[in-house]
Amino acid sequence: MSKYFHDLWSAIFSSMVGMGITLKHMFLIRKGNVTLQYPEEKWPRPERKIGYDLKDYNVIRSRLHHNIDDCTGCNKCARACPVGCIKVETMKVPKGTDLGTTSNDTIKRLLVTRFDIDMTECMYCNLCTYPCPEECIFMTGGPNSSKHPLDYEYSEYDRRNLVFNFAKVTQEEIDKYTIPPPEEQQKDEVESS
Amino acid sequence: MTVDVLIDWLANLVDFPELAFILAVLICAIPAFLFIAVYALVAIYGELKISSFMQDKVGPMGQGPGLHAGKWGLLQPVADALKLLLKEDIIPASADTKLFILAPFIVFIGAFISFAALPFNQNLIIADMNIGVFYILAVSSLGVIGLIVAGWSSNNKWSLYGAMRSSAQIVSYEIPAALSIVVVIMLTGTLSMQGIIQHQDGLVWGILPNWIIFQNPFTFLAFFVFFISGVSECNRTPFDIPEAESELVAGTFTEYSGMRYAFFFLSEYANMFIVSGVAAVGFLGGWHSPIPGFLEAPGWGLFWFLFKVGMLIFVMMWFRWTFPRLRVDQLMNICWKVLLPMALLNIFGVGIWTVLAGR
Amino acid sequence: MGIVHGDEMVLNIGPQHPSTHGVLRLVVKTDGEIVSQIRPVIGYLHRCFEKHCENVSYDQVIPYTDRCDYIASMNNNFGFVIAVEEMMEITVPEKVEYIRVIMAELNRIASHLLALGAFGLDVGAFTPFLYMFRDRERILDLFEMTCGARLLYNYMWVGGLSHDLPVGFLEKAHEFLDYFEPKIKEYNDLLMYNKIFIERTSDVGVLPTDVAVNYGVTGPNLRGSGTKWDLRKNEPYSIYDRFNFEVPVGKGQMGTIGDCWDRYWVRTEEMKESVGIVRQALNELPVEGDVHEALPKKIRPPKGSIYKRTESPRGDLGFYIISDGSPSPSRVKLRSPAFTALSALSVIAEGWMMSDVIAILGSLDIVLGEIDR
Numbered sequence A: 001m002s003k004y005f006h007d008l009w010s011a012i013f014s015s016m017v018g019m020g021i022t023l024k025h026m027f028l029i030r031k032g033n034v035t036l037q038y039p040e041e042k043w044p045r046p047e048r049k050i051g052y053d054l055k056d057y058n059v060i061r062s063r064l065h066h067n068i069d070d071c072t073g074c075n076k077c078a079r080a081c082p083v084g085c086i087k088v089e090t091m092k093v094p095k096g097t098d099l100g101t102t103s104n105d106t107i108k109r110l111l112v113t114r115f116d117i118d119m120t121e122c123m124y125c126n127l128c129t130y131p132c133p134e135e136c137i138f139m140t141g142g143p144n145s146s147k148h149p150l151d152y153e154y155s156e157y158d159r160r161n162l163v164f165n166f167a168k169v170t171q172e173e174i175d176k177y178t179i180p181p182p183e184e185q186q187k188d189e190v191e192s193s
Numbered sequence B: 001m002t003v004d005v006l007i008d009w010l011a012n013l014v015d016f017p018e019l020a021f022i023l024a025v026l027i028c029a030i031p032a033f034l035f036i037a038v039y040a041l042v043a044i045y046g047e048l049k050i051s052s053f054m055q056d057k058v059g060p061m062g063q064g065p066g067l068h069a070g071k072w073g074l075l076q077p078v079a080d081a082l083k084l085l086l087k088e089d090i091i092p093a094s095a096d097t098k099l100f101i102l103a104p105f106i107v108f109i110g111a112f113i114s115f116a117a118l119p120f121n122q123n124l125i126i127a128d129m130n131i132g133v134f135y136i137l138a139v140s141s142l143g144v145i146g147l148i149v150a151g152w153s154s155n156n157k158w159s160l161y162g163a164m165r166s167s168a169q170i171v172s173y174e175i176p177a178a179l180s181i182v183v184v185i186m187l188t189g190t191l192s193m194q195g196i197i198q199h200q201d202g203l204v205w206g207i208l209p210n211w212i213i214f215q216n217p218f219t220f221l222a223f224f225v226f227f228i229s230g231v232s233e234c235n236r237t238p239f240d241i242p243e244a245e246s247e248l249v250a251g252t253f254t255e256y257s258g259m260r261y262a263f264f265f266l267s268e269y270a271n272m273f274i275v276s277g278v279a280a281v282g283f284l285g286g287w288h289s290p291i292p293g294f295l296e297a298p299g300w301g302l303f304w305f306l307f308k309v310g311m312l313i314f315v316m317m318w319f320r321w322t323f324p325r326l327r328v329d330q331l332m333n334i335c336w337k338v339l340l341p342m343a344l345l346n347i348f349g350v351g352i353w354t355v356l357a358g359r
Numbered sequence C: 001m002g003i004v005h006g007d008e009m010v011l012n013i014g015p016q017h018p019s020t021h022g023v024l025r026l027v028v029k030t031d032g033e034i035v036s037q038i039r040p041v042i043g044y045l046h047r048c049f050e051k052h053c054e055n056v057s058y059d060q061v062i063p064y065t066d067r068c069d070y071i072a073s074m075n076n077n078f079g080f081v082i083a084v085e086e087m088m089e090i091t092v093p094e095k096v097e098y099i100r101v102i103m104a105e106l107n108r109i110a111s112h113l114l115a116l117g118a119f120g121l122d123v124g125a126f127t128p129f130l131y132m133f134r135d136r137e138r139i140l141d142l143f144e145m146t147c148g149a150r151l152l153y154n155y156m157w158v159g160g161l162s163h164d165l166p167v168g169f170l171e172k173a174h175e176f177l178d179y180f181e182p183k184i185k186e187y188n189d190l191l192m193y194n195k196i197f198i199e200r201t202s203d204v205g206v207l208p209t210d211v212a213v214n215y216g217v218t219g220p221n222l223r224g225s226g227t228k229w230d231l232r233k234n235e236p237y238s239i240y241d242r243f244n245f246e247v248p249v250g251k252g253q254m255g256t257i258g259d260c261w262d263r264y265w266v267r268t269e270e271m272k273e274s275v276g277i278v279r280q281a282l283n284e285l286p287v288e289g290d291v292h293e294a295l296p297k298k299i300r301p302p303k304g305s306i307y308k309r310t311e312s313p314r315g316d317l318g319f320y321i322i323s324d325g326s327p328s329p330s331r332v333k334l335r336s337p338a339f340t341a342l343s344a345l346s347v348i349a350e351g352w353m354m355s356d357v358i359a360i361l362g363s364l365d366i367v368l369g370e371i372d373r
Helices: A002-027 A076-080 A171-177 B002-013 B017-054 B076-086 B097-117 B132-140 B143-153 B157-188 B193-199 B217-233 B258-283 B298-320 B328-357 C049-053 C058-066 C073-088 C094-122 C127-147 C169-192 C195-201 C209-214 C220-224 C260-284 C337-343 C345-349 C354-364 C368-372
Strands: A063-066 A086-092 A110-118 A137-140 A163-165 C009-013 C025-031 C034-041 C304-312 C315-323 C331-335
Touching: A002 B017, A002 B298, A002 C169, A002 C195, A063 A110, A076 A086, A110 A171, B002 B017, B017 B076, B017 B097, B017 B258, B017 B298, B076 B258, B097 B132, B097 B143, B097 B258, B132 B157, B132 B193, B132 B258, B143 B157, B143 B258, B157 B193, B157 B217, B157 B258, B157 B328, B193 B258, B217 B258, B217 B298, B217 B328, B258 B298, B328 C195, C025 C354, C034 C345, C034 C354, C049 C058, C049 C331, C058 C073, C073 C094, C073 C304, C073 C315, C094 C127, C094 C169, C094 C260, C094 C354, C127 C169, C169 C260, C195 C260, C195 C354, C209 C220, C220 C260, C220 C315, C260 C354, C315 C337, C337 C345, C337 C354, C337 C368, C345 C354
Parallel strands: none
Antiparallel strands: A063 A137, A086 A110, A110 A163, C009 C025, C025 C034, C304 C315, C315 C331
């Protein structure tokens, strides 16, 4: 019998405690609110500074971005990718052709004819960004708008729009740099992949 | 009262008394239906906002009409209602089609006709019957038939579970609810809703309004017994086992969609209003103002009634967003081992009190 | 009169059901509300993790381990990398060890928050679930500022970490811990000590120690049954021997030892202990050091095999790796703690009611990503 009344009392008491907590939250909603009205307000993105040495580094993984101007076509990123969502095709150019240099002053030796990143396949593991010698492939999404005008909402209506073609090479360039058929130079072939 | 007046008035205009009767009923029923619809929109909005605030979020919000749900999300319930109206009405191939179609209306009718006896203020009542309380208790339990029909005709195991649970629950909880109302009837000596309210005029204990809840400790207890039973009859958390979404998917309503589902939804909210309304009438003085003699005009009477009902509905929502759900057997335990003895004790106590205190 | 036995009904709970924690299917035989037989059917989330590992290199396995127990990815990374490190005999710098412990413990808190919140949701309490998710978000914010991802981190590498801690991490982590510790009490008041919750969970789904051990149940579920078994204490890996923490075991405060309530209680206590561990680690964290220092040029473990187990939020997470000396593992086997917990479900939940089965399932805290792999 005493257990009956004890149970009854504890039920009432614990219910009152719980209701007090929810009521407190209801009245302190202005202080406790965590909702962000998404299109108007945006999630505060973390600082991009990483490490104790204040070295700028972008960590937010929202989309892979590639800076084709710095790319040497070394294919390291494609090899690092666990799912194979990066497709790189390069082409050898005749000796003495000046393709320019990257921002790290590395001389470009290959013409990148295709650099596709299929974001529908990407698993956002970030593994492709580390081997890159020129640091030209990176994840974007952080407050990086000074570097490129991209934001972190990469939704598309059509999934084909999520395949990004970064190679800027034109057909004229390909024709211009195509090494003549291998009658004279047997060793150099048009290389693909 | 209103219906009788209308019938008399219309009988003078038209020759057929049957036609006068039908016209009078329609004239009363259509505003009642509109009231339920509007009230349901308000209640849905209130529930969205209350639940959100209790959970540290803001609920539906918007900057203006258009894609957003209006200022402060005010258009959200309208959008919800429109969505339900426009949704495809699916009847499962294996369902018992006739019963499946019929069920939401049975549930809704049970809730809807109870409104006939609810006094909104001194004059605003569709029918002030001399058996008002009895009538409400009787017709509001019609809904359970609809729930069983819905559960059975859906031909779905979850629905059947929900129907079995809800019928057991509602039938059981009718008893403590009715026994608590008996306390009110004992004190007032009438079954008429207006009569009960008129009995609660004046002061008690010197300062408190002469509401039945304040008249003695047993009536105080009886109010809570009635209210908890009422929450259970509405299938609200912590007694929402018939549609326990984490156990039974959606219980009785699993196979329902679109407008048919909306009718269940509407009747759930209408039931909340009726339970709160009966509690307000029976225990909280109905349309009486909390300060006797202050703001007692019919207009204010409407306000006080809706205010009391609104507060009780808020408490129901508050329950819902605080408590976990009970298990079936525990639900029955609470009914038969806690609420029923308490209700009987209340009747006994009120009887003794009335004899001793002579009130 | 006795108990009336009706016909039994076979009921499919899932794979599309609100409380199966993923895509689990339970084939349940019921007699009315009483459940007489439960048969879990798994495999709806099978992604060939183990076969996949044989085709990618070791560093490429790590993102896949994220996706096993996606609630506690850091702990999965941790388990895999220390197994490979032990094979390759790499010693990682102090700082890396500390950061790993911080991350693993923060992720343990996040995982337990989800487990407790989802358990509350299973017994019908909606609000604690959202409170707990709100706090989990704050932990995910810490992870996001560290490694850029909120759920699937790929943060721990063989021999190091992908990123050093960001500037301001220590302050934010301390801020979170100070914020979070009082919140645990609030959640307990709101849910754990609520009488309805106690009624729903105490004495329900009792998992006796011998059954737990026979079925290989580990982690909070085993500790809820009163067995003091925590790999962080019993087989300290990494630097767990440096920290002071208690291993909470179920005491049966509200009923029998090993009931659902005890499992809930053990998780809340573990969150408190994890807060303590993170505090200690944050205070002792060496400032100097490079997290990339010990990264091997090529990850090619010598021929041989290793079985290394760590304490993930769900229990003993074991990685059995066979290496043939090539850059990709010859065979990887993941010993899933959630799988063993699920296997014990049919033993402890048979004979209970439908609602209890859902509650017991919630209390076991399974993650289908890890069970199906």
